[in-house]
Amino acid sequence: MEILGKxxxxxSRVKIMRLFLQSKGKVFTxxxxxxxxxxxxxxxRKEIKLLYNIGFxxxxxxxxxxxxxxxxxxxxxxxxxxxxxxxxxxxxxxxRKTGKIKLIIISGLFIKAEDTRVDILxxxxxxxxxxxxxxxxxxxxxxxxxxxxxxxxxxxFVYRLDMYDKLVRDILDFPHEVIFASKELSTQTLxxx
Numbered sequence: 001m002e003i004l005g006k007x008x009x010x011x012s013r014v015k016i017m018r019l020f021l022q023s024k025g026k027v028f029t030x031x032x033x034x035x036x037x038x039x040x041x042x043x044x045r046k047e048i049k050l051l052y053n054i055g056f057x058x059x060x061x062x063x064x065x066x067x068x069x070x071x072x073x074x075x076x077x078x079x080x081x082x083x084x085x086x087x088x089x090x091x092x093x094x095x096r097k098t099g100k101i102k103l104i105i106i107s108g109l110f111i112k113a114e115d116t117r118v119d120i121l122x123x124x125x126x127x128x129x130x131x132x133x134x135x136x137x138x139x140x141x142x143x144x145x146x147x148x149x150x151x152x153x154x155x156x157f158v159y160r161l162d163m164y165d166k167l168v169r170d171i172l173d174f175p176h177e178v179i180f181a182s183k184e185l186s187t188q189t190l191x192x193x
Contacts, residue, residue, distance in 0.1 A: 012047055020065070027065045028064055030064075107176040108148065116148075116170075117170050
């Protein structure tokens with residue numbers, strides 16, 4: 001994100017552009033853009049004006065949307081969406097202080113797999129839900145799209161795993177990547193997966 005921010009002027013612009021690129025056809029108010037991209041209101045106003053002036057955005061009576069006729073839309077999608085992914089270590093660090101993390105699995109948007117039910121699964125004990133939600137919002141702001149996530153305490157996850165719970169099976173049976181696993185859960189998960 002830092003490199004893209006330097007190339008494109010700043011990280012706020014990257015977040016805002018990703019938001020519109022990930023939400024083709026959707027109209028956002030200035031307030032929506034500020035909230036979803038986690039940028040300052042004055043920065044949002046400046047970036048929207050710039051992106052509108054170069055033809056990247058289209059103005060509506062209720063807000064702005066991506067201009068689907070923008071001549072470089074494909075190139076920006078390649079640069080900001082298809083090649084842009086969040087570093088796995090950053091994800092782990094983001095959730096490390098939310099409790100005793102035992103397992104983090106990413107899927108869906110993170111690994112460019114479509115039709116998955118969950119983008120991120122977090123398992124642990126003494127987890128602070130508000131800190132997890134804050135971390136999710138940070139990732140959403142960087143990626144420009146809402147994530148589907150699931151949080152389980154270790155006991156519930158192991159129970160669901162043993163019972164062949166559909167949600168857990170859908171995560172483990174389809175493309176996914178284990179980016180963090182404690183010793184105890186990596187053994188259980190690998191045995192049953």
